Amino acid sequence: MSDSTTDNPLDDPAADPFAVAAQAADDIARLTGVDRHDIALTLGSGWGKAAELIGETTATIDATDVTGFGRPALEGHVGTLRSVVTARGKRVLVIGARTHFYEGHGVRRVVHSVRTAAATGAKTMVLTNGAGGVRHEWHPGQPVLISDHINLTAASPLEGATFIDLTDLYSLRLRDLARTIDPTLEEGVYCQFRGPQYETPAEVRMAKAIGGHIVGMSTALEAIAARQAGMEILGFSLITNLAAGIQTTPLSHQEVIEAGRQAEPVISSLLARVIGAL
Numbered sequence: 001m002s003d004s005t006t007d008n009p010l011d012d013p014a015a016d017p018f019a020v021a022a023q024a025a026d027d028i029a030r031l032t033g034v035d036r037h038d039i040a041l042t043l044g045s046g047w048g049k050a051a052e053l054i055g056e057t058t059a060t061i062d063a064t065d066v067t068g069f070g071r072p073a074l075e076g077h078v079g080t081l082r083s084v085v086t087a088r089g090k091r092v093l094v095i096g097a098r099t100h101f102y103e104g105h106g107v108r109r110v111v112h113s114v115r116t117a118a119a120t121g122a123k124t125m126v127l128t129n130g131a132g133g134v135r136h137e138w139h140p141g142q143p144v145l146i147s148d149h150i151n152l153t154a155a156s157p158l159e160g161a162t163f164i165d166l167t168d169l170y171s172l173r174l175r176d177l178a179r180t181i182d183p184t185l186e187e188g189v190y191c192q193f194r195g196p197q198y199e200t201p202a203e204v205r206m207a208k209a210i211g212g213h214i215v216g217m218s219t220a221l222e223a224i225a226a227r228q229a230g231m232e233i234l235g236f237s238l239i240t241n242l243a244a245g246i247q248t249t250p251l252s253h254q255e256v257i258e259a260g261r262q263a264e265p266v267i268s269s270l271l272a273r274v275i276g277a278l
């Protein structure tokens with residue numbers, strides 16, 4: 001176990017990140033009393049209310065009590081992990097503690113929650129985020145499915161000659177399942193930028209030109225790690241703002257938070273229904 005005042009074992013280059021994840025999974029089993037989880041869900045901005053709607057929370061633990069997890073970077077980003085049981089008896093590990101690449105702690109820290117989720121037994125990884133929309137037809141507050149991604153971080157969670165197939169990374173089976181819950185769901189290609197600055201309008205035009213529809217600062221690296229761990233992946237973006245140059249007014253973090261807050265009840269119930277159907 002580590003806390004915020006001690007060194008993170010993932011910061012030691014000699015550490016095996018999968019062994020650290022296995023230790024974290026042991027911590028979670030001990031602290032929640034739940035030996036194995038079936039599904040993992042990472043809650044991004046705007047998606048926080050979903051946890052209450054998925055089922056009964058049987059345990060809430062502080063992420064800093066789990067090996068390898070650091071303190072949350074953003075004030076108001078909940079640094080908790082929850083164990084929730086659905087009506088059908090599925091165990092869901094709800095991850096409210098995301099480490100972003102722009103925090104500068106390295107990719108191992110970024111994907112540690114995903115590797116930990118896999119080590120708890122989760123076979124399905126649901127990744128959610130708040131992001132910018134590149135398509136004019138989209139509006140703030142709209143949830144969209146992630147159909148594929150373009151990783152513009154120039155980084156990878158894979159180390160060494162680890163060749164992983166990313167065809168159907170964002171499972172068509174799970175996207176189709178989500179559309180049985182809401183047939184109006186649109187989908188798009190997620191471009192992960194390093195951040196933390198938002199894009200310039202020229203960068204957004206580039207994203208559009210290369211086939212991107214959504215711009216964000218998370219998720220792609222996590223999805224790669226989830227696939228490496230053998231999980232099936234479902235990704236949702238909440239469009240909290242139109243990307244720079246698509247919307248004519250400057251982007252503000254406050255506006256992003258506000259759009260998330262307004263959309264939260266609707267998208268959380270959507271997410272809960274999708275998870276109930278998994």
Ligand code: 8IG
Nearest residue numbers: 130131132215216217240256
């Ligand atoms: I919320 O417009 C949110 N996150 N890169 N661009 C990028 N990330 C984001 C944006 C955005 N909005």
